[in-house]
Amino acid sequence: MSALIELAGITKVLKGQEQPRTILDGVGLTLEAGQSLAIVGRSGSGKSTLLSVIGLFDRADSGSYQLEGQEIGRLPERRAARLRSSHFGFVFQRFFLLKHLTAAQNVAMALVNGQGWLPRRQRRNRVMSALEEVGIAHLAKSRPAKMSGGEQQRVAIARALVRDPKILLADEPTGALDIETGTLVIDALLAATRRGCGLILVTHDRDHAARMGRIHDLVDGVLTERAGVR
Amino acid sequence: MRRFSGRFRSSLIIGLQGIRARKLRTLLSMISLFLGVLAVVVVQAGASIAERALLADLELTAGYDGTRVMDMPPQQEAADIVTSTVAGRSDAVAMVAVSGIIGEPGVQPVNPGGSPIDEDWGPPMQCDQNGCVPLGGPKGEAVEVRLTALTGDIRQFRPFHQVSGQWLNFTTVPAMAPRLVLNREAAKAFDRHKVPAEMRVGGAANNVTPQFTGVVDDGDSQPRVYVRMDELATWLPTSKLADPNTNSELRMMMVQGSPVEQVVVSKLKALGNEPYVYTVETRKEQQKTLNLMQLVFFAMAGLVLLIGVAGILNVGLATVGERVEEFALRRAVGTPRFLLAGIVLVETLLTGLFTAAAAIGVGVAGLRVVSMMVGNSEPILQDVQFPWEAGVAGIIAGLVAGVLGGFIPALRAAGIPIATVMRA
Numbered sequence: 001m002s003a004l005i006e007l008a009g010i011t012k013v014l015k016g017q018e019q020p021r022t023i024l025d026g027v028g029l030t031l032e033a034g035q036s037l038a039i040v041g042r043s044g045s046g047k048s049t050l051l052s053v054i055g056l057f058d059r060a061d062s063g064s065y066q067l068e069g070q071e072i073g074r075l076p077e078r079r080a081a082r083l084r085s086s087h088f089g090f091v092f093q094r095f096f097l098l099k100h101l102t103a104a105q106n107v108a109m110a111l112v113n114g115q116g117w118l119p120r121r122q123r124r125n126r127v128m129s130a131l132e133e134v135g136i137a138h139l140a141k142s143r144p145a146k147m148s149g150g151e152q153q154r155v156a157i158a159r160a161l162v163r164d165p166k167i168l169l170a171d172e173p174t175g176a177l178d179i180e181t182g183t184l185v186i187d188a189l190l191a192a193t194r195r196g197c198g199l200i201l202v203t204h205d206r207d208h209a210a211r212m213g214r215i216h217d218l219v220d221g222v223l224t225e226r227a228g229v230r
Numbered sequence: 231m232r233r234f235s236g237r238f239r240s241s242l243i244i245g246l247q248g249i250r251a252r253k254l255r256t257l258l259s260m261i262s263l264f265l266g267v268l269a270v271v272v273v274q275a276g277a278s279i280a281e282r283a284l285l286a287d288l289e290l291t292a293g294y295d296g297t298r299v300m301d302m303p304p305q306q307e308a309a310d311i312v313t314s315t316v317a318g319r320s321d322a323v324a325m326v327a328v329s330g331i332i333g334e335p336g337v338q339p340v341n342p343g344g345s346p347i348d349e350d351w352g353p354p355m356q357c358d359q360n361g362c363v364p365l366g367g368p369k370g371e372a373v374e375v376r377l378t379a380l381t382g383d384i385r386q387f388r389p390f391h392q393v394s395g396q397w398l399n400f401t402t403v404p405a406m407a408p409r410l411v412l413n414r415e416a417a418k419a420f421d422r423h424k425v426p427a428e429m430r431v432g433g434a435a436n437n438v439t440p441q442f443t444g445v446v447d448d449g450d451s452q453p454r455v456y457v458r459m460d461e462l463a464t465w466l467p468t469s470k471l472a473d474p475n476t477n478s479e480l481r482m483m484m485v486q487g488s489p490v491e492q493v494v495v496s497k498l499k500a501l502g503n504e505p506y507v508y509t510v511e512t513r514k515e516q517q518k519t520l521n522l523m524q525l526v527f528f529a530m531a532g533l534v535l536l537i538g539v540a541g542i543l544n545v546g547l548a549t550v551g552e553r554v555e556e557f558a559l560r561r562a563v564g565t566p567r568f569l570l571a572g573i574v575l576v577e578t579l580l581t582g583l584f585t586a587a588a589a590i591g592v593g594v595a596g597l598r599v600v601s602m603m604v605g606n607s608e609p610i611l612q613d614v615q616f617p618w619e620a621g622v623a624g625i626i627a628g629l630v631a632g633v634l635g636g637f638i639p640a641l642r643a644a645g646i647p648i649a650t651v652m653r654a
Contacts (some may be wrong), residue, residue: 052649055562056648057562057648057649058648077566077567078566081564081565081566082559082564082566083564084561084562084563084564085563085564085565085566090562094334094462096555096559098251098556098559100247100250100251101247101251105247109559109560109563110331110563110564112240112243112244113240113563113564113565113569114237114240114241114564114565114569115564115565115566116236116565117236117239117240159563208299
């Protein structure tokens with residue numbers, strides 16, 4: 001059985017400067033369904049760029065990127081958008097909730113994206129179950145301004161989960177939260193892995209990284225797996 | 231198809247959410263666009279009303295478009311042929327017009343020559359080899375009219391407006407005292423001059439006593455009265471009506487394809503009389519003038535609309551600039567680029583449509599107010615209806631402005647790099 005995602009020899013060079021700068025240098029990575037993985041590294045080490053490549057926001061200059069055994073590194077934008085919708089869920093450091101929408105509408109944003117159409121009732125059911133999954137169904141009609149940081153991030157996680165993604169990509173999701181709230185957010189992300197969802201967490205926080213199945217260090221664009229982690 | 235429907239609904243939902251979230255911006259866009267769309271609505275409404283008024287006036291005098299008209303020299307035999315051929319038919323009407331004087335006998339009419347009542351065409355002249363001299367005789371209480379004898383209801387070809395009383399009834403037994411329907415100018419003349427009910431017509435054995443039954447608006451500036459041919463024929467044979475030595479007229483109006491035309495033309499040709507036959511094409515003849523007029527006004531309205539488009543474009547660009555993160559996030563959750571462009575276009579299109587609705591509403595209300603205020607002095611504006619063409623023009627203007635104003639912001643939105651959310 002093929003891995004959920006498999007990266008090999010991924011290289012990304014930042015051009016447009018006096019001297020091209022290698023951001024990712026031959027990165028290799030494998031993630032199975034239900035696995036969790038942390039990527040740690042200093043600021044500017046290329047963590048977010050790697051996540052961009054994995055999430056199909058950006059393309060690698062070279063290397064192979066396979067999703068469920070299919071090469072997807074050179075997909076046209078239209079197909080990449082379809083895959084982002086069907087396979088990936090994203091959680092960012094800043095929650096990126098639209099302030100004019102309620103929590104439920106923010107979650108529904110991932111369903112009203114032009115990739116298939118769900119009738120209103122089905123949409124509402126899926127939104128409510130996603131909100132329940134992260135424990136904030138009671139805030140469905142609240143707007144972001146009336147919610148705490150932790151609640152907002154859980155709305156963002158519900159938005160990432162509402163399409164039942166196969167892979168969750170979280171880019172420093174606890175960066176703007178206190179320790180206790182951050183722990184709750186990591187709990188919510190790990191809960192998704194128990195349903196078979198793969199999780200890649202980019203973080204600075206050693207404690208949160210330690211809760212993942214594997215830890216990878218990214219130093220100057222080179223990714224190495226840390227030994228001795230469960 | 232299903233996918234398209236889903237995308238369309240998605241962009242509609244997101245577009246409406248965007249409008250709701252930015253009510254003030256939408257209002258500002260609408261204000262900047264409003265005058266432009268209103269200008270288009272007003273120009274189209276004005277052009278349509280003017281066109282209808284112009285065509286209505288021309289239809290009154292020339293007839294409906296498509297009507298076949300046959301003019302022929304007023305020979306006595308021709309009059310007999312025409313009246314006998316069309317008798318009892320509904321697809322053709324013959325008319326013979328002669329000069330008639332209603333009022334005191336033995337006097338000159340107040341409007342010699344049948345001139346409009348407020349115009350003086352001078353005294354009638356008698357001409358011979360030595361030249362022309364004015365006819366003598368005192369002026370008295372008499373009005374000269376064009377007496378038009380009809381074989382049937384002419385209103386199927388010329389849409390006379392009934393002003394008062396009743397139009398001629400062609401289904402009853404002919405009356406001994408000919409029933410006359412006056413046009414407005416004749417009614418004005420008889421309103422000013424109280425004349426005896428005695429009518430003189432050249433060639434008639436006796437003066438007759440007519441009865442007035444109604445007044446119509448026929449668009450003619452000369453005093454004219456209409457009478458049933460058979461009622462007049464009681465006193466004056468049809469052949470006597472058409473006299474080449476007087477200024478009588480002989481005309482036939484008919485529907486296109488009527489067999490009467492061929493028959494009458496053949497009979498007249500046998501007599502050596504060449505009729506002039508043509509089709510009324512008022513709209514076609516006026517179209518060039520109307521188009522030019524419309525083009526000039528639309529160019530001006532287009533300019534105002536362009537300023538409105540610049541406004542909506544400006545607001546649209548500013549809004550996209552503010553929503554960079556939103557659009558990048560939408561792309562991150564799988565929204566295709568063209569759907570983002572669609573969202574922006576839907577917002578500007580809806581703004582354009584709302585503006586069009588407002589402009590049309592103001593146009594309808596404005597026309598009602600104008601109609602109430604000046605309708606009495608300007609008959610064109612009396613009970614005038616808002617032309618549907620103006621509504622359509624307003625909606626098209628709103629949509630075009632929405633597309634033009636939203637196109638560049640839509641391209642910008644579609645081009646926002648998705649990695650924006652990662653670097654924020």
